[in-house]
Amino acid sequence: MVVGLGNPGKKYERTRHNVGFDVLSELAGWHNISSFKSQFEAELGEFSFADDKVLLVAPQTFMNLSGRCVAALVKFFKLPSTDLMVVCDDMNLPVGRLRMRGAGSAGGQKGLQNIIQSLNTQDIPRLRIGVGRPPAGFSGADYVLGRFSPNESELITQAVHSAASGIECWVQNGLEIAMNQVNSPES
Template sequence: MKLVVGLGNPGATYEGTRHNVGFDVLSELALRWHASRPKVRFEANLSEVNYNGEKVLLAAPQTFMNISGRSVQQIVKFFQISLGDVMVVCDDLNLKVGQLRLRGSGSAGGQKGLLSILQVCGSDAVPRLRIGIGRPPDSVDAANFVLSKFRKDEHPKIDQAIRGAASGIELWIKDGISAAMNVVNVALPEGGDEAPGKSP
């Protein structure tokens, strides 16, 4: 069994914001896999699907970003899922808009939802797929920036990134973390015209 955790903040107020790209990737996967309507369980919107012969849980914690770990801990414990079979999808201020970065372990890098998950799991060996949302202008506070919506000119890049992230997760499920990293971790070309997550 695999668990894909998309991070974001619940409620219509936060839909389409930079901080909610994890939720957007879950929506893309649910659409691709014809997932049933999620049920509220373990403080998350939770769907169960089968992909490539593997049972996969799609979880969108409804606890707000900073305490996402509380929900993830409940799911992992109930279903007895090993940490290597968990994939956390989140935004990243330190990557260009639309750039993807997949890692099998490491620090939270300032992402508070991921930090919450690593803390409750007691390990940094939790795979994570980061989606770049860009840096805020000097005049904008980072906390406000992550809750803002993407500019119109950024939509093509972030839409490509969401599709690329979903494809990377499918590859992770089928072929493992190393194979997925080899495809996903492609540097965003100058200008960002090529879809992230695709080999040149």
Template structure:
């Protein structure tokens, strides 16, 4: 079984914000594969289904971003998910908008949601997919930027990024992390 987690903040006021790009990928995967993400377990909305002949759980933590681990770690334990079968999808300030990077493991890179997951799991050895949202520079504080909506000229780019992220997840499930990393990371270089 695989657990695919998209990070974001719950609530209408955060929909379509940069910080919620992980939620958006889960939404698109669920729609494409007809998986209903509506059950609540361990402070996360979840849905079970099949993607590329693999049993998956799609999850959107309903904690706020900085407490994501409080939802993810109990799900991992309850469903007995090996960490290599956990994929965490989240926004990344250090990547240009629309750029994707899939990794087998790594640190939190300053992302508080990932930091919380690492702390609660006691391990950083799980795959992750980072989606670039760009950095505001001196335009506005980072906190305001990640909670803002995408600019009009970024919308098409981010839609393409979400579609590529879905393809990357499907490839990961079908052919493994190495093949998925090669495809995803190369496509947005």
């Protein structure tokens, strides 16, 4: 199960906070998913890859309540948390930098924190996409709800592509190999 974090609605499309949704859209395009169905307070898409079924999940709660739908889906499908990959933005990484990990704290990402609390474990694989730090005078909330500059957009387009490729690697080869593919030497 791949959970892309973001906020629902046109108002939030292509914002820094919605890069998780952008990765789901990339994967949906690659695997010819033309429509998502609404269930469990989420938009769900499904495809087969490397002899596995992959469920794409775009929570339709706001970011800070993402754990509610993720916990319901994990329970319904009886999934271990290690079969879950959360894709989210990260202000602590430079724009476009990717970092995949198998466990750890939320690092200030409130959607991921809500999922950790809802599942009562930090052992949740996650793929963070760097959106950079806000400039002086901007709050973190205003910054992540803003759109990328033209220069940043180029970096994010490549990062979204690389993230989707990394998720396919995770499905096919497991976390360690995917981490080696995704994480840059500077990580």
